[in-house]
Amino acid sequence: MNRRDFMIAGAATLGAGLLTPSIAGAHTNDYWVRDRSLWLRRQETGDEFRVTYWSGGQVDYNNYVRLCYILRDQQKAETVMMDVNLLNLLYGAQYWQELLLGKPTPWIITSGFRTDATNRKEKGDENSEHKNAKAADVKHDTYTPQQVAQMFGFFGMGGVGVYPTFTHGDTGRVRFWDGSKPRRR
Numbered sequence: 361m362n363r364r365d366f367m368i369a370g371a372a373t374l375g376a377g378l379l380t381p382s383i384a385g386a387h388t389n390d391y392w393v394r395d396r397s398l399w400l401r402r403q404e405t406g407d408e409f410r411v412t413y414w415s416g417g418q419v420d421y422n423n424y425v426r427l428c429y430i431l432r433d434q435q436k437a438e439t440v441m442m443d444v445n446l447l448n449l450l451y452g453a454q455y456w457q458e459l460l461l462g463k464p465t466p467w468i469i470t471s472g473f474r475t476d477a478t479n480r481k482e483k484g485d486e487n488s489e490h491k492n493a494k495a496a497d498v499k500h501d502t503y504t505p506q507q508v509a510q511m512f513g514f515f516g517m518g519g520v521g522v523y524p525t526f527t528h529g530d531t532g533r534v535r536f537w538d539g540s541k542p543r544r545r
């Protein structure tokens with residue numbers, strides 16, 4: 361079974377609540393016990409941080425704030441405290457990618473927190489989790505939006521939307537949608 365087949369099989373057969381991808385050769389027991397690092401790059405500005413936001417069983421506040429900055433409402437220059445579980449979702453899939461690719465790779469962030477004004481301007485859904493600091497729209501250089509959606513879905517941590525050029529992940533209700541429909545969440 362090649363990597364792609366494995367991912368698709370994994371996403372199809374494993375349900376929500378299973379938090380540890382079993383990947384051959386990976387020490388998955390420590391998936392959520394080890395320190396958690398995240399590499400985020402903002403598409404519009406190229407700002408990036410690659411930092412450990414969770415260390416010794418707790419949030420590393422200075423690094424957490426750096427990631428919140430990358431996920432800011434860029435149009436309004438407003439940074440808020442993002443849901444830590446959103447970072448955990450991004451970490452889970454990014455660490456998985458690192459195991460598959462054999463090297464760390466960044467998420468390209470196209471949208472994070474949105475103020476009401478920005479959400480309206482972006483034609484976001486009125487109840488968008490972006491407004492609650494619980495959502496991110498991401499791209500990856502190697503994996504397609506569909507593949508990223510399968511990774512997010514594996515963790516069962518919230519909403520997943522597949523768009524033509526990016527994937528939406530959030531920590532609201534667990535749900536899936538096809539983002540080629542007009543409304544953006």
Ligand SMILES: [Zn+2]
Nearest residue numbers: 496497528545
């Ligand atoms: Zn979104």
